């Protein structure tokens with residue numbers, strides 16, 4: 001290589017280096033992921049057999065508690081069917097402005113509008129584009145089966161532009177400078193499978209099964225989220241076009257939830 005070439009190459013490298021160095025300083029601080037959480041339901045990963053669900057490609061961590069164990073203990077049927085990792089992310093200890101976050105968890109209730117199976121298939125499909133990514137932590141089928149989809153320590157993408165107006169005032173967190181702030185960073189998202197007459201845009205439908213109410217109450221009784229921090233997608237939504245979960249009887253749900261001794265003394 002000639003001396004002239006060497007000089008040329010060096011100046012090019014210098015230009016590239018300077019160019020990188022001269023990029024405008026990031027306005028955002030690096031986010032610190034949360035490693036573990038307390039007060040949210042754990043995934044049933046201790047099952048002793050791997051049971052791929054009918055109609056689904058088996059994933060690496062699809063577990064079902066043996067049916068007989070669950071019935072003996074009076075537990076709902078529980079299945080872990082993890083979403084594709086593109087459809088969820090870390091929870092963060094700080095926001096894009098570097099503020100330390102101290103929000104307690106909220107539970108956000110949803111409905112699927114489609115079938116549970118189609119929702120699970122959607123979550124298990126890789127979505128490289130940010131705007132297509134979607135997930136809940138858990139989904140409750142018509143028969144009361146609880147499907148765990150996103151690990152509780154991770155941030156499910158259940159709500160877009162959203163705010164929780166609770167006892168402590170408005171709460172919302174920005175973890176991505178390109179998106180409006182949302183409740184996702186401190187939300188536990190649970191969705192109910194919609195009845196057959198609700199797979200449309202109407203304001204209401206025939207509602208949820210007793211098994212769904214029972215499983216929803218059981219699931220939230222496994223959390224330390226107080227009643228005052230249980231909300232709906234409709235209530236936190238700021239886009240104005242979310243109305244789920246439609247036809248949910250909240251009083252019926254709360255009366256089931258309050259039967260659990262663990263709920264006594266929880267304050268918001």
Ligand SMILES: [Zn+2]
Nearest residue numbers: 110111233244
């Ligand atoms: Zn929703």
